[in-house]
Amino acid sequence: MDCKNISKKLIFYAENNLPEQDKKLVEKHISSCNKCKQELLIIQQAFGIINDEKNLQVNPYIYTRIMAKTEQKNTSKIIKYVFRPVAVSMIILMGIWFGHKASDIYFKNQENNILTEEQQFTEQNEIYVVNDISYEDYYFITNQ
Template sequence: MNCRLCQKELDAYQEGVLPEGTRSQVENHLGECKECSESFKLVGLANKVMADEKSMQSNPFLVTRIMANIGELGNNQAGYQPIPFYQKVLKSALVAFSVAAAIFLGIMEGNFNTPTQSTTKLPVEMTYMNDVVLESVDLLSQI
């Protein structure tokens, strides 16, 4: 028996439904082949997990507790009180004030960071520059 055939028959071997000849062939191969015996262990583990999962019982009170909590939520919403008028006005005034403050701060930040010195002051190197050696644009335009 080769590995492919053995692994194909592993499920049936696990369930004990293989005919006698095939079953002994699978057992012989599992004794010889390490890879197939590992697969056989995995199949056994998977079957055990599935069997455990099937035997799990659900908590009968879970549904009752969930439904009770949902009922409580409904009762709380029935007792919900609307927000008073002055709180609504206060809230909208606070939002408007926040927006105005944000715009004002943005404008102030922009004004403080404008480079005003570079337009009025010349760099020190420019004051030492000799204008006499530079050619005049007027002189060039006459040619």
């Protein structure tokens, strides 16, 4: 049998899963073919690696880790479904309240400004009247 056909059987030979006849053929071939022998060694080593991995042990504190995570998830659920909507609504309400307050202050200031301007205007007019000069006359006099 040639290398190509033997190569296909090597993995089954390595796991002792070949009929007796095929097993003998593989053994005969690898005794004289270094390439197939090396390939078989690689497969056996690969199976050895799988066996080593099978012996790895799970984290002994996995239960504690799982419970901690579930509690964390519960807390994040509470945050997500309770605290977050409350916080968002509070921020919106505070925004509205501040907006309202700010507009109040703004309009009050504007009213005051209008009042003071009116006051100043009437005061100035009074001065003009007292001096017997109208505003327009005063303007021309000063700009001449």
